Amino acid sequence: MSYAAEVKNELTRLPVHYEHAKAELAAFIRLNGILKKIDGEWLLNIETENATIARRMYTLIKRHYEVQSEIIVRKKMKLKKNNVYIIRLRSGSQPILADLKILDGLLYHGGIPKEFKEDDQKARSYLRGAFLARGSVNSPETGRYHLEIYSPYEEHNNDLLEMINHFHLNAKSLQRKNGGYIVYIKEAEKIADFLRVIGAVNSLFKFEDIRIVRDMRNSVNRLVNCENANINKAVNAAQEQIEDITLVDEMVGLHTLPTHLKEIAYLRLENPEASLKQLGELYPDKKISKSAVNHRLRKLRELADTYR
Template identity: 55%
Template sequence: MSFASETKNELTHLIVHPEHARAELSAMIRMNGAIGLQQGKIILNVQTENAAIARRIYVLAKEHFNAEGELLVRRKMKLKKNNVYIVRFKSKAGELLEALHIMDGLMINPHVDPHFKDDEELRRSYLRGAFLATGSMNHPESASYHLEIYSQQEEHNEDLLEMLNDCALNAKTIDRRQGHIIYLKEAEKIGDFLALIGATNARLTFENIRIVRDLRNSANRIVNCEVANLNKVAEASAKQIKNIKKIDEMMGLSQLPEKLQQIALARLKFPDANLTELGKHVEGGPISKSGVNHRLRKLNDIADQLEKR
């Protein structure tokens, strides 16, 4: 089971107040529902691939709105093996849609009702319903953090974006050919969203995995940095030793000033030492890192001048 599915299953077990059930159910039906007519009466089909979400819709509608639905199961066509679960409301479908502020008479309201949008607590429940309906997210151990919610209607997408950003989640949106996607990319904001909609266990799991992953990445960066520094020291040392040997062959180290002789002999004796360590091994030392670097540059300059002759 994916991390998103585990999160949704956790959310379907939350016990909610009737008004919060109204907000959550409104989002799920608005985003996954389809309205039709049968013998002059409105029927409502709500479709999902998650059995727990189908049960959630059925139970919330029955317990809080006395709307009797029926559960249907369909096998998806083509190569996909998942079942499709449909909650169908035949009787009182119109009353249910009006109670959820989705329809007003025969008109569909394209926007989230202000009753859900402006109330801080009801907003949480509506966003929970939206995630249950069309939300998805990467596993926190994957290459990147990503959570998204899909909406077919532009007006509804804009309302969701506003609701998320009223919660300081820095959500962004992108248009697709068949709809609109709101997404979160920041790990901290995804964790905040999970906490906001009541996915406490999922949030804790997400944060634990994220901390371990970040620590592992930090350790890798430190190791890579140390390896790069060691390689840099080795390359610089190899060049210095080559130049010292060139000076010795072409003019003799004894012809160098005493300080340069000392650093040259120290480098030959301690080829793997970094500048700080080398300064401790210089005869008459220790000398500072900058002092060692200055003398080694002098040796490199002398070697370059000898090669140009």
């Protein structure tokens, strides 16, 4: 089961206040409902590929409205051939759509009603319904953090963006090339906050656990890589210094050098793996600084360059 499916399954098990449930139902029907007129009768089909979501929506409808309804299961004929669950309302669909502020007579309301936007709890329920209908979220294990909700209507998409950002989630919106619009969140922390807003607490904990472990592993890898790079750099530098000293020894002999250069030359030859700081601490009389060691080795490099 994908992470997005786990989130949705958790959401279907959440208890919801009687009035707030209407906001969830309104969002789901607006995004996944199809109203048809057949033989003079208006039929409302509400579709989903998730059985637990279909059961939740069917239960919410039966709890709030006295209406003839049924669940039909069909198999898709293309691609994965998943089951499609259709909640069909054979009568009384128009009053329900009017009560949910989706229709005004036969006029369609493009945006989200103020009643749902201006009440925090109803807004949370509406976002939950929208995510159940057309939402998706990447697993945090991929490291590509992305959550989105699709809407075929521009006005509804804009209101959805406003509603999400009311909770300071830094969501953005774009129009898809093949039609419709999406509201999306890219920041890991904001995705976690969105899961908290819609009530997916267990999914939030899993998201954060995976993200923290992943980020810690990445930090450790960066530190190890940096340390390895520093070690390789130091080894290469020491090898070059030994080559310089060897060349000077062959050309004029180390015994001819000034005392301070002769001392550092012998110390480097005797301690090829020592760092500059360690070389400074190996002086018998008194320690010298790392910068002093580096200066003396640079002098040897300049001397060796004159013989190259």
